[in-house]
Amino acid sequence: MVALWATNSSQLYSNWHSVNNRQNAATRVAVPVVAIFYNLQAERQLSAAALADPDSDRTKLASQRLITDASIKGLKGPPDSAPTDIVTHYRQVSRELTRLPGYREAVDRGTITQLQMNKAYSTAIASDLQMFKDFIDVGIAELNVLGQSALDALWGQESLAREDAIFTAAVVSGHFSSSQRAQIAELIGAQQHIYNNEVIPLLPREHAQAYRAIVSGTAWKQKTEAEQTVLSGRGTGDSGQEVSAQVASQWRQSVGEITRQLQQANKSYFGQIIRTTDHELHGLMVILIVNSSVGALAVLLVVLISLWFTGLLRRRIFALRSSALELQTRLPDVIERLRRGEVIDPDTELPSIPYGRDELGMLGRALNLARSTSLETAVQQVEQHRGFERLLQRIARRTQLLIGMQMNRLIEMERQHEDPEVLEGLFDLDHLTARLRRYEENLVILGGGQPQRRWRKPVLMLDVIRSAQSEVQDYRRIRIEASGQIWLSERAVGSMVHVLAELMENAVTFSKP
Structure with missing residues (x-):
């Protein structure tokens, strides 16, 4: 011009x-x-x-x-x-x-x-x-x-x-x-x-x-x-x-x-x-x-129109960029909430990006398609994860039932026999069963559940530590020193026993003999 x-x-x-x-x-x-x-x-x-x-x-x-x-x-x-x-x-x-x-x-x-x-x-x-x-x-x-x-x-x-x-x-x-x-x-x-x-x-x-x-x-x-x-x-x-x-x-x-x-x-x-x-x-x-x-x-009009169109395109491009960044920021949070089991509305949490009919509109449609695909993939992954957790929990629960029955049976046998050698063998089996129960509880926790052991009253901290010690393979290496009467709330006993047992297991496994 x-x-x-x-x-x-x-x-x-x-x-x-x-x-x-x-x-x-x-x-x-x-x-x-x-x-x-x-x-x-x-x-x-x-x-x-x-x-x-x-x-x-x-x-x-x-x-x-x-x-x-x-x-x-x-x-x-x-x-x-x-x-x-x-x-x-x-x-x-x-x-x-x-x-x-x-x-x-x-x-x-x-x-x-x-x-x-x-x-x-x-x-x-x-x-x-x-x-x-x-x-x-x-x-x-x-x-x-x-x-x-x-x-x-x-x-x-x-x-x-x-x-x-x-x-x-x-x-x-x-x-x-x-x-x-x-x-x-x-x-x-x-x-x-x-x-x-x-x-x-x-x-x-x-x-x-x-x-x-x-x-x-x-x-x-x-x-x-x-x-x-x-x-x-x-x-x-x-x-x-x-x-x-x-x-x-x-x-x-x-x-x-x-x-x-x-x-x-x-x-x-x-x-x-x-x-x-x-x-x-x-x-x-x-x-x-x-x-x-x-x-x-x-010429001036062309310049002004060009600047106006450029500004309009820049605003639309920046809006698409902002929407893409927002999608990148919010999508992991939505996926995490889905994994936690929350019920969410995808259209509300991740609204569609507005677009027109031109080339930028094609880009907007592509971003919306990417958003939908990401949500669908995330939902499928969450469903698969949930299914896997449910499967682990079902397997662990059934195994825990068998382990509980086995421990009850061992306790009965310990009461019926007084022969030291027999009792020692029964105690070893009891110890193995307790370790097996802890491993099953790990599967339950990985599956998103909680240990099934429950206490109705507070328990002494010393008893909690001893219970954890009993679930460790090389328990004889662990020496317990406790003083005072410290009680632990009943709702935390099961989890605390499990955590202490895992820490003790790590200690005896990765320390010098």
């Missing part, structure tokens, strides 16, 4: 900057360029008259040269930011204008022909118009179309000015040569083509109407009549067709009026182009600002 925004803004700024540079260059140079265009045309017309009559008064020509020089001095170079083509054509115009003093000197000395003089001035004017073309070529289609029509209108006026220079030379000399008449015919065709095909059809309606009014007006008709008179070949003279005073007057009046009208129409149209260019520049600036602002807002 940042790359797209930067590229778009850069392109829009480049477009605006290009048009703005050309507009600034045109504002700086266009007015002097147009002034030079009109002044060179006027100087060319007066130079043609001077060449036609070397002895004529040249006050007007000298005055016009001063005006032309002043307009040339007003021509300043384009700004540093101006496009390359404008700078190139400015240098070309400058080179052509530096040749102007040479042309003037040739005119004053009469060492240049009418054709050469017209070509020299026309070349300078053409380079001037080329620079004008650079100003209107700003890269915007609408402005290019409007500018090309404006340039064509200037070329139409230049064609009329060239014809005027030829007429002026002929009027001053008093006759038209055949080459002059051919040039006039060519220029008439150029004017008709320019205005009828390249200017009027392509201009906006209100400006096209102004040019249409000029080419169909009275002055243009008078000009056409004067041209037809010259081209029809009426007149006499050895050196060519003579020029009547009526034709000369008719030409001067009509051309002066047409030139004034064309200048007004061009000025009006150029004003329209300037306004259109300013409007396009403003539009480009608005587009640049709007697009850049919208792009920046889009």
Whole structure:
């Protein structure tokens, strides 16, 4: 998004900057360029008259040269930011204008022909118009179309000015040569083509109407009549067709009026182009600002949405992590409580992890599945453990019954016999039976039960210790030293006897002989 925004803004700024540079260059140079265009045309017309009559008064020509020089001095170079083509054509115009003093000197000395003089001035004017073309070529289609029509209108006026220079030379000399008449015919065709095909059809309606009014007006008709008179070949003279005073007057009046009208129409149209260019520049600036602002807002929005989604995902991930850690912490406690025989509700103790339908939801479902599997496995293990305990207890209880019956039987036999050897054997069997009873009680305890021996009254601690001693295999190694009358509560006698017997067994087993 940042790359797209930067590229778009850069392109829009480049477009605006290009048009703005050309507009600034045109504002700086266009007015002097147009002034030079009109002044060179006027100087060319007066130079043609001077060449036609070397002895004529040249006050007007000298005055016009001063005006032309002043307009040339007003021509300043384009700004540093101006496009390359404008700078190139400015240098070309400058080179052509530096040749102007040479042309003037040739005119004053009469060492240049009418054709050469017209070509020299026309070349300078053409380079001037080329620079004008650079100003209107700003890269915007609408402005290019409007500018090309404006340039064509200037070329139409230049064609009329060239014809005027030829007429002026002929009027001053008093006759038209055949080459002059051919040039006039060519220029008439150029004017008709320019205005009828390249200017009027392509201009906006209100400006096209102004040019249409000029080419169909009275002055243009008078000009056409004067041209037809010259081209029809009426007149006499050895050196060519003579020029009547009526034709000369008719030409001067009509051309002066047409030139004034064309200048007004061009000025009006150029004003329209300037306004259109300013409007396009403003539009480009608005587009640049709007697009850049919208792009920046889009980038900011994407960043905010990304941060929001990231935060949302982080919260969900942390919630899943917390639920997994809680499951890891609480599951052993639940399993332990199940082993102790407590009745619990798994859904309450280990609630399901909430999840959605996306990838994190899949992870949540996997954790829930792991939770269910863990609970099922724990329950199965607890059930198996309980079953094993019950089995041990049943086996131990049955064995304890047999051991109890055996001990009772041994006690009866001990009472019935007085033979020392027999009694010693019976005492050994009794001792083995007591040890066997302790081992069976171990099975009962491992199975989760309690020893079955019960006492109804408190017992002396000495008797408790002696009872424990009797259940140890190497009981003769154990010496008992007790003082005082210490009694043990009846409910603790069985367990205490068992514990002391186990400790004594460990002592005699893991001690030196």
